[in-house]
Amino acid sequence: METNPRGIPKVQFVENVDEFVAKSDVPVEITLGKFQETIAKYKFMEINFMNRKKVLEMKIPEIKKTLTVVEYLINKQDSDEPIDTTFELNDTLWAAAKVKTTETVYLWLGANVMLEYPLQEAKELLEGKLKSAQMNLDNLLEDSEFLRDQVTTMEVNTARLYNWDVKRRRTSRGATEITA
Numbered sequence: 001m002e003t004n005p006r007g008i009p010k011v012q013f014v015e016n017v018d019e020f021v022a023k024s025d026v027p028v029e030i031t032l033g034k035f036q037e038t039i040a041k042y043k044f045m046e047i048n049f050m051n052r053k054k055v056l057e058m059k060i061p062e063i064k065k066t067l068t069v070v071e072y073l074i075n076k077q078d079s080d081e082p083i084d085t086t087f088e089l090n091d092t093l094w095a096a097a098k099v100k101t102t103e104t105v106y107l108w109l110g111a112n113v114m115l116e117y118p119l120q121e122a123k124e125l126l127e128g129k130l131k132s133a134q135m136n137l138d139n140l141l142e143d144s145e146f147l148r149d150q151v152t153t154m155e156v157n158t159a160r161l162y163n164w165d166v167k168r169r170r171t172s173r174g175a176t177e178i179t180a
Contacts, residue, residue, distance in 0.1 A: 004146045006139060008045070011038065011150050014157045017164040028165045035158040039151055046147045049140050056137045063133060066107070067126040074119045076101050 002010040014020045024031060076083055082098040089095050105122050106114050117125060 004143065006143060008143060008146060008150075010146075011153050011157070013153050014160060017160055020161075021164070028161065032158060032161055032165070035154055035161065039154045039158070042147050042151045042154065046144060046151070049144045049147065053137065053140045053144070056133055056140065060130065060133050060137065063126055063130045067123065067130060070105060070119060070123050070126060073102065073105065074123060077103065077119060 004010065021028060021031075026034075073083075079101055082100050084096070085099055086094050086096050102119075104116050104118055106116050107122055107125070108114050
């Protein structure tokens with residue numbers, strides 16, 4: 001089975017419905033149900049990808065902001081004069097401070113874990129996290145586009161199979177009425 005680079009299966013377009021049904025030993029109703037189930041699975045994956053995308057879109061600016069601060073501290077590292085800054089205490093409460101230059105910073109890693117890093121090591125860590133987050137976002141966007149294509153293909157397949165089945169039933173019902 002063909003997949004995208006991250007293993008999401010690609011659906012095949014049903015070119016000829018007559019041949020497709022002839023090859024299948026499953027009733028049309030069951031095949032239609034499987035098509036609907038596949039569409040639901042793809043839509044579920046798409047929703048999960050959109051949620052992950054929102055998280056990454058919030059995380060990337062935070063990483064960039066933190067990286068900018070670390071780079072600023074690296075540039076001021078050799079200076080003896082304190083840095084004037086304001087920092088957020090709460091959503092609407094800010095404080096002004098004079099901060100001595102430092103050789104280390106504390107970074108939140110998540111899950112209520114904070115670690116102390118030398119400035120250069122913190123910069124390298126943040127650059128790696130930023131690169132990884134941007135790559136993940138690019139992959140999510142690519143996968144979302146791929147999923148939309150798969151959903152569209154399955155919806156077209158479903159409609160074509162359903163219409164084929166309706167036409168077949170009308171034809172068989174018409175043939176039955178003529179013979180009766």
